[in-house]
Amino acid sequence: MTAHVSHAPAGAPDLTAPRWLDAEEQRAWRAWLFSAQLLMDRLDRELTHATGISHAYYEILVALSEAPERMMRMSELADRCLSSRSRLSHAVSRLEERGWVRRQVCPEDGRGQLAVLTEEGFAALDGAAPVHVESVRTHLFDQLTPDQVENMRDLGETLLGHLDPATVRTLP
Amino acid sequence: MTAHVSHAPAGAPDLTAPRWLDAEEQRAWRAWLFSAQLLMDRLDRELTHATGISHAYYEILVALSEAPERMMRMSELADRCLSSRSRLSHAVSRLEERGWVRRQVCPEDGRGQLAVLTEEGFAALDGAAPVHVESVRTHLFDQLTPDQVENMRDLGETLLGHLDPATVRTLP
DNA sequence: GTAGCGTAGTTGAGAGCTTGACTATTCCGC
DNA sequence: GCGGAATAGTCAAGCTCTCAACTACGCTAC
Incomplete structure (x- = not known):
């Protein structure tokens, strides 16, 4: 960022002036941001390349595998995966096409859907997990x-x- | 992740077995991952909502504003923004449509293009920066x-x- | 029961990203 | 100089995400 300087007089601090980052904060922020972006990108690429499963899909499979009976309400799954409802709905449709997840109407609430991990889905996760954990270890x-x-x-x-x-x- | 257990005999550690995360590592990893995803998402949304500039575009404008003469080679800019060449090319095209950046052939290398920040682009960045810094402070x-x-x-x-x-x- | 409202989830259109192919230019060895 | 390899950047096709409807069901009050 180019230099931004507050022009408020010293005796009267301007409470509406932007609270710019100092050099140390700038450095910490950029180090965090760049490393976070690079790490996520690296992990996603290695996983996708080796297994054909993106990290986003992997997270869905993991969440389901940990749920009781390997099934979860769509909304709950979306929250758990930090995903919007819409995004999850699209993603589950694609996972359904691969035969890794299937939808099932929720017995307790006719509006709801349950996403269920299939045996094929579990097997896919089982194959991908060692690859992913190795990436997380390495990087x-x-x-x-x-x-x-x-x-x-x-x-x-x-x-x-x-x-x-x-x-x-x-x-x- | 469901439990994964190495079945190697105690006396002969299996060097090819996945190095699964223990409970502490699992906790650290998930805390880091979730917080990083949520923070980036939050900052991007607040910036986009308040200014119409996504964080990815903001980073491009910042990089250009800090460069000598507010211009940069496309590849260099892509590296600086942790972006692929293709992605940056698309992004610069869209910024060009907004009148914030323009392209210029590189005098030293006929293959190269220079992305140049316009006055309008600088003004847009100047307006967005206080919003963004406040988000970074807050969150x-x-x-x-x-x-x-x-x-x-x-x-x-x-x-x-x-x-x-x-x-x-x-x-x- | 049924009107009205809130919730669960899906869908379609459009924007942005990725991959891989493609063009144009430069660099290097002869 | 000149032919081949390398580099810079763009572009098209396909995939994924977002946003804003939209459907379907449940809940509450009358």
Whole structure:
């Protein structure tokens, strides 16, 4: 960013002036942003390339595999995957075409749909998981000391507590 | 992820077995992933909603505004924005339609194109920057202690050093 | 029961991204 | 110089996401 300078007189701080980042904050922010973008991109590419499953689809399969009876309400699944309803609906349709998920009307609520992981879907996940965990190891945990891992967890949970207090409670 | 257990005998560790994450690692990884996704999504939405400029476009404008003469080679700009050549080419075309960027053949290399930030583009960035910095403050720095900010920088730079050693040197 | 409202999920159109092919130009070895 | 390899950038086709309707069902009050 080009330099932005507040022109408020020293004695009267301008409370509406943008709270620009200082050099340290700028550096921290960019390091975080770039590393996060690169890491997600790398993990997604390696997974997609090796297994044909994008990280977004992988997350859906994981969520279903962990759910009781390997089935979940569409909305609940969308929340769990940080996805919009619409996006999830499209994604599940595509997973259905691959035979990995099927839809089923919800017995308790006629409006609802259940997404159910099929045996084929579970097998696909089972094949992809070792690939993905190896990527996460290589590009994340292998690079960090135990203290850094602890800091990562602390940072993540702090931000999560602000951005979405409901999700922080669903952590393992 | 459902439980995955290595069946190798204790005396002969299986070096090809997936290095699954333990509970602590799982927790750290998910906290990081969810918070990163939510934060990026939030910042992008707030910026797009308030200014009509997506975060991806914002990054292009920022990179150009910081470049000498507010111009940059297409490839260099793509690298700086962690974007593919193709994606950047499309994005610059759309920014050109808005009158914020224009293309210019590179004098030194007839194959190359220079993306140049226009006055209108600079004005658009100038209007968007306060909105964006306020989002970053609200959802990131206001939530963290100075120690956490320091940890964030450390983590980001560590990961960046592994994922893209070239980029870490371009930090402010 | 039925009108009205809220919720669950889907759909279609349009925007943006990815992949891979393609053009134009430069670089390099002879 | 000149032919072949490498590089810069663009483009078309297909896929995914977003936004804004839209359908279908459930809940509540009368």
